[in-house]
Amino acid sequence: MSVRIDLVDQDQYADSGPPHEQLRWLRETDPVHRHDGDPPFWAVTRFDDVVHVSRHSELFSSHRRLALFNEMPEEQRALQRMMMLNQDPPEHTRRRSLVNRGFTPRTIGALEQHIRDICDDLLDKASGEIDFVTEIAAPLPLYVICELLGAPVTDRDKIFGWSNRMIGAEDPDYADSPEEGQAAAMEVYAYANELAAQRRANPRDDIVTKLIQPDEKGETLDENEFDLFVLLLVVAGNETTRNAASGGMLALFEHPEQWERLVADPALAAPAADEIVRWVSPVNLFRRTATQDVTLGGKQIREDDKVVVFYSSANRDASVFTDPEVFDIGRTPNPHIGFGGGGAHFCLGNHLAKLELRILFEQLARRYPRLRQTGEARRLRSNFINGIKELPVVL
Template structure:
């Protein structure tokens, strides 16, 4: 039996219908509607429960990334993959082996003192006991500094990094201005190409130099592969981490008891970091395409069918997180959230992102912040891919 009857709820996942300010009732209704539901308008399945999102994400053989990871890519035929996320084994496995060493645990541990110092410097400059915009005054700064630092982008150009990454994300303000978007993307590509060329001549202590010289049994990334990867890195590591930090601090303002519990016992910073990731889920959804006729959650899926994995919904699934899945709880453990995806494409920068969030929380505690208060409405991003806060007036109180 073909289970493809259109589920009207899925219409709300479209750009102009998406309930950006509070999508969680929609997610709950989608989870109740079934393990997989069909969107006839776009021609794709929606997986909104944790079990099916992880089943699809885990299996790169039955579900490929090469035919697009976003619904607007359905039917698009790329001459070459636009990002590493669009590759499948064996190309993905090779790619991953070449770039993984630059993001390994040892590298992140070595960066820790620098990132913690940057977070402390940032928080020392942020005004306390008066209203600030948590995005521009705080959350946007550290991810840009860290990406700038690890890529070896000169400090004077760090303010361009935000503009470059905005120009690469569908749904942001810059995206809607094609001329400006193309100009910014060209500027970013030129800057990255220059950094690659100079690293070839004289290696520095940064990720670009490591990637240029990384050698796996004589195999290396080509210039085109390097350019594609660096482009992606700059975007993947910036917007997402910023939204986790801003969304996390907004969550604390909405759950004042939780900030107090964290200040009381800072050993909870690690579990709090993962709860922030679950709660904010900065990447709302990615897609796969079935390579064979198969079955997911008891529903038959035909070869060629796209399946959207709704991470933001899976992260509130009561079957995985229990009856308090809809509660922000900093000591949640276990916490098998899928904010970083699941399976072979699991986020390469997860350790780095966790460190940036934890360093921010620690720096705020060190600065004596006792409460985080909302003093105005929170504005959320209009994107259906990235869940984010665009503006939130908060007060960090130290007295």
């Protein structure tokens, strides 16, 4: 059997999402696959191999050539390497320990009622036929980010626009060119600078104040580090939750028996949040670079080779998940790696994302049991974020 393998064709993602047929064939036939490209790369598709790459930063670096798929000129890489996403231990460990102060279980737990109020407010304002993405899935994490940053809620539209332009640089609906994404990033830096200056003058009980103050060892984030963290929060804190929510809603429409289960028992929203992240895999891939010659899945990988892990594939690996092609909101256990495969870069905001998804789907099931889809979902043209731009529904 010959299968045409192209795991990065943007148009394919815009048309139908991740290429699950190709990914299944690779898992079963060639799990560490030498994929054509400029440069060529190793496509890692099995759960155990993705976890191995994720947990061995000393062998598979985020720093050498960054963590995003596309190649960048060296002068751009130099700035990007200051972002946690593109660092390896020990520098990454230092930075993460500083940022962790804003994401303790206590800090996140204190947001539960606030998130419930946000969901109620969004559902109170929505009526009749709406676009689920722009009226519910997108505003929820934006409101929460504004709360975390202590930024006025009126800034959410600005944050939404910046995030769209950075992530949607390959999608004509969001950005005309990659340069527009870079311009949006510069606007976020300026915004972060302004927030930090305000908190230095007037400290408050928010994450910005925590992050610009020294920790118990007297260490603090410098100006560039802080700006880049806000950039990461604006993208990672918004895009993943927004696309898990809209992708999860679409999955529930496509599996109406699961929606009926949730309506009958809204407490299933907790395991449903994990199953939605597994099924949707909002982040499709990340890139690493081999730091030395290494063997993976029986293949000889050379130093400086490009290695790309596919979470959307690992999360449907039949050696780990029973009936992985079945969407089951009560699935347990559910050891998905939709928040990363462990190791240094495990998602800092995973508890927050799950909290937002649990509360949203619990409220939807309670308040709108007859919610239904009224038109085609439109997907983002991106091989990085498994995103949905539009999902017409009627409440």
